[in-house]
Amino acid sequence: MSSKSINNCVLKAREEEIMDTALEIITAQGIAGLTIDKVAAKIPYSKGTIYNHFTCKEDLLTGLCNRSVENLYNLFYHAASFDGCSREKILAIGYAYMLHALLNPTEFMLVISAKTPSIGEKSSEKRREEHLHLEGKLLENILHVISEGLTSGDFKLQSHLSPAQVAFALWSMCFGTIVLLHESLDRCSVRTEMELERELINHANLMLDGLNWKPYTQEHDWAGTLKKYKTELFADEVRQLKRLQNK
Amino acid sequence: MSSKSINNCVLKAREEEIMDTALEIITAQGIAGLTIDKVAAKIPYSKGTIYNHFTCKEDLLTGLCNRSVENLYNLFYHAASFDGCSREKILAIGYAYMLHALLNPTEFMLVISAKTPSIGEKSSEKRREEHLHLEGKLLENILHVISEGLTSGDFKLQSHLSPAQVAFALWSMCFGTIVLLHESLDRCSVRTEMELERELINHANLMLDGLNWKPYTQEHDWAGTLKKYKTELFADEVRQLKRLQNK
DNA sequence: CATTATTGTTGACGAATCGTCAAAATATCT
DNA sequence: AGATATTTTGACGATTCGTCAACAATAATG
Structure with missing residues (x-):
């Protein structure tokens, strides 16, 4: 034993x-x-x-992918602890998602690959289940901030939307933006004019405005909040990133 | 000669x-x-x-991917011809994107795979350039409807956003939603509760509301518009899809 | 401690696939 | 028809995969 x-x-x-x-x-x-x-x-x-x-090469790839999602979970958890209003917290999660993708380009790329059937299909059942479980945990962080926003009255659920739907909307929006603007992936055609950080914040703000999640984009100093993310909440990560980009 | x-x-x-x-x-x-x-x-x-x-297997895959994007272009073009207001047209494009992904699951999957370095890197320069060109053409359709919305006064550009940024926001949002809810790909953990068509429309409406693109979600019978997409604009495609799903 | 049983490790091997290239086939030109 | 240019072919060497019989290490037993 x-x-x-x-x-x-x-x-x-x-x-x-x-x-x-x-x-x-x-x-x-x-x-x-x-x-x-x-x-x-x-x-x-x-x-x-x-x-x-590992049962095969693909299983190893999924294993790497899962390890990466675990790290992302911790970053989300940290983001949700931001000292501010609920909308600032949810935006911090989106920002954390981006930071993670930039800091771990190889691993982020693997997350997409693992969603591809040629890899997903061949992985072991065990690791695929683990992957689903980890994604569920990721969402819990978002759901937590959503319920905080609801109880604090920062926004109200539209009648046709559940908290899970709101969480999923934000998640998939961030995901799409990051994938299409990620340097490690084949740059998409408009990429030259687009800058990941700026667009991610734009997209998130558009959707949050659409949700009537207050304070609205125009009512708050979001540039200031962004600065706080960089200098306080994710100071370490931003420093790491700068080091990485100077190389 | x-x-x-x-x-x-x-x-x-x-x-x-x-x-x-x-x-x-x-x-x-x-x-x-x-x-x-x-x-x-x-x-x-x-x-x-x-x-x-084809220079290699990956080049062949990118070729398939490009052929698929060409078809998608035609569908976008058709969507933009919808007889209605500009917001209905832009939503139609998102709906067309979804239809295309559902009707051609294999090809849609290839579009993602082609963004993966293991495939993208090895493709020939010629086909990669072609891919960028095709993506650019796709965006033109969206941009066209955006300028229509602007001239008709259905929405105004917020000062910090360019038309290309708006087009990209809508595109990446649809992309993320479709990828994460696509049946052919590894289902994500919340997938069981989520239904692609419903969520896509939800996400698009959230973002369009955020853009102040009128009429707002609450001011218009969007269920009616959706029905028009199904019975008029994309009647053929919806029929094909039903046939496909009954098999 | 010697012997057997169990468990874990190894790398040579067959099968599958890749991309090449010299030779064969076909088309074009004079 | 004969010479020349172009296209097609599939056998080949090189990789890589995943397996498995043999081997090594450890634990259990007498």
């Missing part, structure tokens, strides 16, 4: 090592450049052992 | 044949199941000939 739990701990560490190495390779050579043999060559274990942890 | 143009015509037809066959295989066996050898086995030409048309 104790031997078992020691084993689990060792196994977990090895799984992390495999994933770290895989991420290195993907960052350097792209998803297509990832090979189980290459991973095996970089760690003190063999190919067979890797296949004891 | 005449021989050249005959050749081009023949070559074009063969390219279509290759793409049709590839699409069949992908529909049946997924992107991962697509193999150049399998395509060659289904057409009266050999592998080498396929490589005369």
Whole structure:
């Protein structure tokens, strides 16, 4: 029994090592450049052992994707703790989403790839379920801020919308914007004129105005709020990002 | 010279044949199941000939993707001809986007895959440029309706937004919603409670309200407009879709 | 401690796929 | 017809995948 739990701990560490190495390779050579043999060559274990942890290459990719979503969860959690009104909190979550995508381009890219059938279909059931579970946890953060906004009276639910629908609207809007403006992905045609941070804030504000979530875009100093995100709430992350972009 | 143009015509037809066959295989066996050898086995030409048309498998996928965007362009064009106010036209474009994704799930999936570096990176420069060009043409349709809305006074540009930014906001919002709720892709965790058509209309209306694009959601019979889309503007497409879903 | 049982690890192997290219087939020109 | 240019072909070497029989390490037993 104790031997078992020691084993689990060792196994977990090895799984992390495999994933770290895989991420290195993907960052350097792209998803297509990832090979189980290459991973095996970089760690003190063999190919067979890797296949004891992951059923196939795609399963490994989904594993990486899930680890990334866990980190995103923590960032959302932190965003929801912003010291301000509910609309500032919800916008902070959108901003956190963007920061995460910029700070971890490789992993963000993996989230999209994992939604692609060629990868999703082949992953193990276990990891696919884990992925759904993690996405659900992500949404909980948004739902929490929504209920805060409702109780504080900052906005009212339109009769035809549930809190989950509002959360999903905000999420999918951010997702679409980030995907289409993400540097790591094939730039879309209008990209040259578009700047991710500015557009994300614009889109979010448009939708929040549409929800009548107060204070409206025109009634509040959102540039000031944005500055607070950068200098207070996500000071660390923004610093990291600057370092990354100067390289 | 005449021989050249005959050749081009023949070559074009063969390219279509290759793409049709590839699409069949992908529909049946997924992107991962697509193999150049399998395509060659289904057409009266050999592998080498396929490589005369497409530099690699990924290039073929991007080719399929582009063909799909061309069809989408036509659908957008048709949507913009809706006999109604500008907001009804812009909503029609969003609806057309959804119809296209539902009618051509395989191809829509390819559009996402093509944005993924593992595919995008390896495609030929020629086809990637073509892709950007086609996306630009898509946006033109939206921009046209936006300028119509502006001249008719249905909405006014907020000072910090350009027409292109408005077009991009609507596009990325639709894109995010469709991707996350698309059946062919890995269903996201909240999917069970969400229904694509309903959410797409909701999201679009939220953003259009945020833009102050009149008439507002509450001031107009949008259910009636939706019915018109289904029975008039896109009667053919909706019929096709029903047939597809009954199978 | 020696022996057996169990569990974990390895890397050589067959199968599948990729993209190439020299040779064969076909078309064009004189 | 014969020479030349173009197109097509499919066998080939190179990769990569995932498996599995053999091997090593550890635990259990007498």
